[in-house]
Amino acid sequence: MKRTFIEAIERRRSYYAISAAKSVSEEEIVHTIDRIMLAVPSAYNSQSTRIVVLFGIHHICLWGIVKQALSEIITAEAYIGTREKIDNYFAAGCGTVLFYEDMEVVESMKKQFPTYADKFEEYSAHTSAMHQFAIWTAIEELGFGASLQHYNPLIDEAVAAQWDIAPHWRLVAQMPFGTPLSLPSEKTQHLPLSARRKVFSE
DSSP: OOOOHHHHHHHOOBOOSEESOOSSOHHHHHHHHHHHHHHSOOGGGOOOEEEEEEEHHHHHHHHHHHHHHHHTTSOHHHHHHHHHHIIIIITTSSEEEEEEEEHHHHHHHHHHOGGGGGGHHHHHHHHHHHHHHHHHHHHHHTTOEEOOBOOTTTTHHHHHHHHTOOTTEEEEEEEEEEEESSOOOOOOOSSOGGGTOOOOOO
């Protein structure tokens, strides 16, 4: 039975144990992401978010870049556990979504609306966050599990060189996804709703 919008949001979680099996085709995944990019709002309709989707060997290559970058800054002992985590939780999936923000667009908006110039990088972050959340939820609705990772800026230059990414695209996050192999633990709430929202009504 098809879930409601709220049910889809409630189901969205961080899945780490994933496999490369696909519940739908790569074409359907990309089509879903395309629909979201056209639908998600942005401040002043700036449309600053950019997306790169990696499948197959490109997905594996990305996590190889991450491992290489980490191996250069942590001890050999620490790297053993880090490598296992990346191989089993991220690289083991079937794809990764890279989230970028086009800083040329952001700078252009600053010039067009100088009164709010100091806010456009914040607006850009909001736009990216909405895309991340929407795509994350939609990917789970397709039958996948995903998590959100942030190895930027450590990997930025190598990733840009590998996939010819424009220098004015700023990497924000990486979202590996695949078929879930286990369920995530129960989500905990640290504060009651009464401490997190207020309602005023006549």
